[in-house]
Structure formats: C-alpha cells, structure tokens
Amino acid sequence: MKPIDLTINTDLARRILTGFIRSEITRMGFSRAVIGLSGGIDSAVSCFLAAEALGGQNVLAVRMPYRTSSPDSLEDAQKVIDATGVQSLTVEITRMVEPLFQRFPDMDNMRRGNIMARQRMIILYDQSAAFGGLVVGTGNKTEILLGYTTLYGDSACALNPIGDLYKTQLRQLAEALGVPESIRRKAPSADLWAGQTDEGELGYTYAEVDQLLYLLVDQRYTPQECIEAGFDASFVHKVVDRMRRNQFKRILPPIAKLSNRTIGYDFLYLRDWGT
Amino acid sequence: MRLMLGLAQINTVLGKPEANLEKHLALARQAAQDGADLLIFPELSLTGYVLQDLTAAVAHRPQADDPLFQPLLEASRKIDLLVGFVEEDTRNRFYIAAAYLSKGEVRHVHRKVYLPTYGLFDEGRFFAWGDAIQAFETRFGRAGILICEDFWHASPPYLLWLDGADLFLFTSASPGRGLNSAPILESARWVEHINRAYASLFTAFVAHTNRVGYEDGLNFWGGSTVFDPNGELIVQAPYFEEGVTLAELDLNQLHRTRARLPLLRDERTALVQRELNRILTSRTSGR
Numbered sequence: 001m002k003p004i005d006l007t008i009n010t011d012l013a014r015r016i017l018t019g020f021i022r023s024e025i026t027r028m029g030f031s032r033a034v035i036g037l038s039g040g041i042d043s044a045v046s047c048f049l050a051a052e053a054l055g056g057q058n059v060l061a062v063r064m065p066y067r068t069s070s071p072d073s074l075e076d077a078q079k080v081i082d083a084t085g086v087q088s089l090t091v092e093i094t095r096m097v098e099p100l101f102q103r104f105p106d107m108d109n110m111r112r113g114n115i116m117a118r119q120r121m122i123i124l125y126d127q128s129a130a131f132g133g134l135v136v137g138t139g140n141k142t143e144i145l146l147g148y149t150t151l152y153g154d155s156a157c158a159l160n161p162i163g164d165l166y167k168t169q170l171r172q173l174a175e176a177l178g179v180p181e182s183i184r185r186k187a188p189s190a191d192l193w194a195g196q197t198d199e200g201e202l203g204y205t206y207a208e209v210d211q212l213l214y215l216l217v218d219q220r221y222t223p224q225e226c227i228e229a230g231f232d233a234s235f236v237h238k239v240v241d242r243m244r245r246n247q248f249k250r251i252l253p254p255i256a257k258l259s260n261r262t263i264g265y266d267f268l269y270l271r272d273w274g275t
Numbered sequence: 276m277r278l279m280l281g282l283a284q285i286n287t288v289l290g291k292p293e294a295n296l297e298k299h300l301a302l303a304r305q306a307a308q309d310g311a312d313l314l315i316f317p318e319l320s321l322t323g324y325v326l327q328d329l330t331a332a333v334a335h336r337p338q339a340d341d342p343l344f345q346p347l348l349e350a351s352r353k354i355d356l357l358v359g360f361v362e363e364d365t366r367n368r369f370y371i372a373a374a375y376l377s378k379g380e381v382r383h384v385h386r387k388v389y390l391p392t393y394g395l396f397d398e399g400r401f402f403a404w405g406d407a408i409q410a411f412e413t414r415f416g417r418a419g420i421l422i423c424e425d426f427w428h429a430s431p432p433y434l435l436w437l438d439g440a441d442l443f444l445f446t447s448a449s450p451g452r453g454l455n456s457a458p459i460l461e462s463a464r465w466v467e468h469i470n471r472a473y474a475s476l477f478t479a480f481v482a483h484t485n486r487v488g489y490e491d492g493l494n495f496w497g498g499s500t501v502f503d504p505n506g507e508l509i510v511q512a513p514y515f516e517e518g519v520t521l522a523e524l525d526l527n528q529l530h531r532t533r534a535r536l537p538l539l540r541d542e543r544t545a546l547v548q549r550e551l552n553r554i555l556t557s558r559t560s561g562r
Contacts, residue, residue: 005455005456007455007456008454008456009455009457009458011458012454015514015515016451016454016494019489019494019515020489020492020494023488023489024489024491164492266328267328268327268328269327269328269329270289270325270327270490270491271491272489272490272491273289273290274288274289274290274291275288275289
C-alpha cells in the first residue's frame with residue numbers, strides 16, 4: 001500500500017492555533033483558560049498551546065485523578081505544568097463518583113467511565129467560573145470522528161484548538177512544542193480503568209486508522225476506493241460504520257421544527273456574532 | 276507615473292459596521308499621511324465575513340446620505356479608498372460589494388458575481404449574484420475590481436482586461452485551509468499562484484488584499500500581495516498579521532512590459548467572440 005503522508009508544518013499549525021485560542025477567548029470577554037490535564041498527549045498539547053497563547057499564569061490546569069488512575073499520569077501532568085508555567089489544581093474525583101457506583105453495583109466499565117468523564121466536566125466548568133476562564137478542549141480529530149469520547153464529558157469545552165488534527169499529526173505538533181518524551185511515547189489511554197488503552201479498545205492503531213480516515217474524510221474516498229487502495233475490507237466497514245453511528249456526538253441535539261424560524265435550521269449566527 | 280498603493284490587511288468585528296468604520300477612517304488618515312494614494316480594504320471589510328442571518332441588518336447603500344458612506348466619502352477627498360460592504364439595492368436584494376471612492380464620489384461599485392456555495396462556503400444562501408464585470412477610470416488609469424471567488428474563475432479577469440483594466444484590484448476574506456508539510460497553507464499557495472498568473476498573462480498590475488483574524492474556527496491568512504506586469508512580486512504583507520503594507524507601483528512598467536511582450540496587442544477578441552458564440556449555441560454545447 002502506498003504510504004499516506006499526514007505530515008504537517010508544525011510552525012504554521014502552532015501559529016494558527018495559538019491565534020485561535022487568543023482570539024476566541026478574548027472576544028468572549030475572557031483572558032484565561034481552564035484545561036483538564038490527564039497526563040496524556042492531547043491535553044498536554046492543548047495546555048502548551050493555551051500557555052503560549054495566553055501566558056502560563058492565565059491558564060489553570062486541573063488534574064482529576066480517580067483512585068485507580070495510573071500514578072504515571074499525575075507525574076506526566078506535573079511535567080506539563082512545570083514546563084508551561086501554568087497554574088494548577090488537583091481535585092480527586094474518587095469520593096464524588098463512588099456513591100453513584102455504589103447505588104448501581106452492577107454498573108459496567110463503560111457506565112463508570114462515562115460518569116468519571118462527566119464528573120471531570122463538572123469540575124472543569126465549576127473552575128471555569130471560579131478562575132474566570134473558558135474550558136479549552138482536548139479532543140483530536142481521530143477520536144471525534146470515531147466517537148471515542150463521552151458526550152457531555154471529555155468532549156465538553158468552550159473551544160477546541162486540536163479537533164482538526166489526527167492523532168498522528170498531534171504527535172508531530174507535541175514534539176515541536178516540546179511536550180516531554182515520556183508523554184509522547186506512552187500508549188494513549190483514557191485511563192478510566194487499569195490497563196485500558198485506546199488502541200486495545202478500538203482494535204486498531206492510530207497510525208492505521210488515521211490514514212484511512214484521511215482518505216475517507218479529507219480526500220473524499222468512497223469505502224470501496226479505500227479497499228482498492230489497500231485497506232482491509234472489514235476494517236474499512238468497521239470504521240465507516242463507527243463514524244456514522246457517532247454522528248450524534250458531533251452535533252447539537254435536533255430541535256423539532258414548528259415555527260417559521262427555528263434554532264439550528266434558519267436562525268443562523270456564528271458564536272462570534274457582534275465581536 | 277507612480278502610484279503609492281496601500282493594502283489594508285485588517286481584522287473586522289463581525290456584524291458591527293460602525294466599529295469597522297472607525298478602523299477604516301483611522302487607517303485612511305494614517306495612510307494618507309504616509310503618502311499613499313489609494314488604500315484597498317478586504318472583502319466585506321465593513322461588516323465581517325460569515326454574516327449569515329446578520330446580512331440584512333448590516334446592509335448599506337453607497338451614497339452620500341448613508342451614515343457609513345458619508346464619512347468614508349469625506350475621507351476619500353484625501354486618499355482613494357476601496358471598501359468592502361453589504362449592498363442593499365433599491366429592490367432589497369443584498370450583494371457582497373466593493374466600492375471605489377475618490378474625491379468625495381463613488382466612482383464604481385462591483386457586486387460579487389461568483390458566490391461560493393459549497394464546502395465551508397454558503398454565500399449563495401444569503402446573497403444575490405452580481406451581474407456585471409466592468410472596468411472603470413481612476414486617477415491612476417483604468418482599473419477593475421473582483422472579489423475572491425470572482426478571480427477563481429478565469430473569465431472575470433479576462434473581461435476586465437478587454438474592458439481596459441491595467442490595474443486589477445482584488446479583495447478577499449479567504450479562510451485558511453489545507454495544512455500539510457508546506458510552510459504556507461494550500462489556500463494561500465493557490466491564491467498567490469493565480470494572482471501571479473493574471474499579472475503575467477495580462478501584463479498588468481494585480482493587487483490583492485486579504486483579511487486576517489478569526490471568525491469562530493475559521494482563520495484568515497492575510498499575505499496580501501502586489502504583482503507587476505512581469506509577474507514579479509512587488510510586495511507581500513505578512514501572513515496572519517494585521518497592518519497596512521505600502522507598495523510603490525511604477526505605472527510606466529506597463530509600457531516597458533508591453534513593448535517586450537505584446538500579448539494585449541495580439542489578443543484576438545473577434546476570434547474569441549466567434550468561438551464563444553459557436554460553443555454556446557451549438558447543439559453539442561455544455562462540454
């Protein structure tokens with residue numbers, strides 16, 4: 001199979017994305033940002049970009065471990081805090097989520113993971129009000145397309161600087177920004193339970209799926225053309241189906257139209273309206 | 276003859292013409308002080324770009340009693356201005372338009388002919404299509420205005436050329452896109468290619484002003500340029516940075532280039548007309 005080049009010019013990406021963060025935060029009347037810092041590469045990149053855009057003292061990184069969270073995650077997050085000079089706060093979620101786990105003892109990992117992701121959202125949005133900053137998102141294009149995210153959980157944010165970068169591209173940007181190597185090298189994980197990895201759960205690697213998504217989405221290949229380009233047919237169908245099933249996570253809930261002018265259909269304004 | 280041209284590569288407030296007007300007037304004053312003869316603002320410079328349902332609310336008429344145009348016309352006594360705005364015609368159709376103001380008068384208004392309505396663009400939903408491409412006289416010779424998608428089509432610059440334009444004034448609000456390993460965005464590379472190509476093919480000056488800033492997730496990349504009749508870059512404004520860039524145009528370069536390369540002299544317009552008629556009227560047309 002012909003290799004697909006996902007290389008990006010990281011200087012250009014950095015310039016556009018820091019400008020985006022500055023513009024979209026200041027025109028909303030803010031000068032500060034709040035970021036959930038997991039110790040993984042995505043939130044590290046968002047944190048580096050926000051610190052560069054706004055100044056470290058204007059960014060609050062919040063670490064929100066659960067009792068089973070990997071100790072490496074806390075350590076890696078600390079490296080980002082040290083490297084960027086951002087303000088930081090650690091809020092453990094264990095005692096917040098466990099009463100709900102106990103109320104429904106038959107809860108599976110997915111439900112527990114979603115609750116943890118949403119509890120972290122609650123903390124971030126509370127800190128948003130306390131710190132006077134907007135929540136900067138940490139979801140990349142690969143996970144948004146695959147729907148590998150918790151709705152109203154880790155996907156919740158006021159703006160997302162990295163949502164148009166595939167995981168592979170994010171790794172390039174992370175290196176250019178100086179994200180510590182231990183963060184860039186480790187296997188991506190939501191760290192919702194011990195031993196969980198993204199690639200283990202998804203069933204394929206980011207390197208593979210990023211190339212396929214690039215053809216499907218960016219280059220507008222049909223699934224059949226992807227198969228002809230050398231991708232395994234069942235892999236292609238699995239990814240296409242997953243993308244379609246998760247469209248609901250990428251849009252606002254549809255409003256049933258009754259009037260002549262309905263939010264979402266014919267009431268159209270950018271968020272930057274008037275700014 | 277020399278023309279000091281200013282490229283006003285600005286950011287705009289979305290849907291607040293009065294705020295953008297202040298910036299226009301301040302930059303016009305400064306550019307006039309700096310010796311500029313003409314200052315070119317980007318597409319929709321008085322309103323911002325992704326207007327959607329704000330379109331009707333920010334529309335104006337380019338005439339002396341309009342609150343937006345009155346001060347601009349006043350400013351044009353000192354320096355010629357090309358400004359971008361939403362025009363509402365007498366029957367309440369809305370256009371993406373650009374007005375050339377000079378010595379207190381509206382010399383020309385161009386209404387955008389090609390409204391991109393695909394991909395990230397949705398102009399055809401909100402705006403009426405302009406229906407004319409005409410060159411006009413300025414203090415510096417005959418000029419022509421095109422707005423963004425207008426010059427992605429080859430025919431509008433060609434028509435302006437035949438209508439006598441030696442100075443092409445292009446304006447954009449071009450969203451940056453196409454990030455790959457190259458040091459500039461694909462959208463920037465393409466626009467620069469075609470601007471250089473028009474300057475070379477029409478042995479004319481091509482000035483392009485693009486805006487900067489963001490609207491929601493869209494970035495505007497700036498990088499405004501002026502190419503001379505040899506297709507040489509005279510000046511390029513920085514990418515992504517707001518500011519006025521001045522370029523001195525030696526208009527006698529038209530004489531020198533066309534003495535060397537008489538493409539305009541040799542253009543066979545009657546043949547073009549004949550072949551266009553044949554192509555457009557033949558039963559097998561639509562190729």
